[in-house]
Amino acid sequence: MNQKQKEDLDWDFRIEATNGPLSIGFSQVWKYRDLLMLFVKRDIVTVYKQTILGPLWFFIQPILTTITFMFIFGNLAGISTDGVPQILFYLSGITIWNYFNETLTQTSKTFTENAPIFGKVYFPRLVLPLSKVISNLLKFAIQFGLFLVTLLVYVLLGEDVNPNLYILLTPLLLVLMGGLGLGFGLISSALTTKYRDLTFLIAFGVQLLMYATPVIYPMSSISEKYQFYIWLNPLTSILECFKYAYLGSGVLDWFWISYSIIFTIVLLLLGAVTFNRIEKSFVDTV
Numbered sequence: 001m002n003q004k005q006k007e008d009l010d011w012d013f014r015i016e017a018t019n020g021p022l023s024i025g026f027s028q029v030w031k032y033r034d035l036l037m038l039f040v041k042r043d044i045v046t047v048y049k050q051t052i053l054g055p056l057w058f059f060i061q062p063i064l065t066t067i068t069f070m071f072i073f074g075n076l077a078g079i080s081t082d083g084v085p086q087i088l089f090y091l092s093g094i095t096i097w098n099y100f101n102e103t104l105t106q107t108s109k110t111f112t113e114n115a116p117i118f119g120k121v122y123f124p125r126l127v128l129p130l131s132k133v134i135s136n137l138l139k140f141a142i143q144f145g146l147f148l149v150t151l152l153v154y155v156l157l158g159e160d161v162n163p164n165l166y167i168l169l170t171p172l173l174l175v176l177m178g179g180l181g182l183g184f185g186l187i188s189s190a191l192t193t194k195y196r197d198l199t200f201l202i203a204f205g206v207q208l209l210m211y212a213t214p215v216i217y218p219m220s221s222i223s224e225k226y227q228f229y230i231w232l233n234p235l236t237s238i239l240e241c242f243k244y245a246y247l248g249s250g251v252l253d254w255f256w257i258s259y260s261i262i263f264t265i266v267l268l269l270l271g272a273v274t275f276n277r278i279e280k281s282f283v284d285t286v
Helices: 003-008 026-031 033-047 054-076 086-108 127-156 165-192 198-211 224-231 234-247 254-279
Strands: none
Touching: 026 033, 033 127, 054 086, 054 127, 086 127, 086 165, 086 198, 086 234, 127 165, 127 234, 165 198, 165 234, 165 254, 224 234, 234 254
């Protein structure tokens, strides 16, 4: 068979390198959407498959965390919640923070945990981190339902909470949270294939990041000379907007929300560049 005959063959599928550093193959991800949903199902089913309480852990985890925060930060430390019932204040922060936290931590370990699959089967590598984003979104929906039920109870009891029309921004806030988690996760997963110690640093860094984000305290409790540095955290405006929308407490600042949007876009582009550079040598370095 000569060269021309080889070129004229009508191949069913051809695997080729991406053309540029920002070309991460979303069309290929769409072709493998069935595999994506299988990974999502796996993430949800297998995590609690052999546990006694099973999916109830989706509710138990935020409840126990909220109680702990109420005892330590609300009662012992006496941190203000701006007049909002403690359970609502802490549960609102925990609910949306958990989505970012779990997306980042799970995505950052995707490539090292699935190295054997990468060496045997071809599929767009982005499918795995995207499956974490989607599966954690379903977990968020369950915990968000718990938060809404609790909020409804306090509204019916006549507590000073004021949900407003800004709750319509919830999809935007989730996109930003998911985008930040995915962006940081792509960079982290790429780097940890070569530097395993970063796995421990990332876990520690995420814990510190929570204290630099108004999850357990309102912005009003921060001295004005330090508030600017807290606002530089792109998560701050997201959490403050979420609390403002559902509790009537917090700060809604469009400048800092715009900053978070731009930060997320830049981070995702940076994550795409890092991902494309490391993807070719994933199997060799893991």
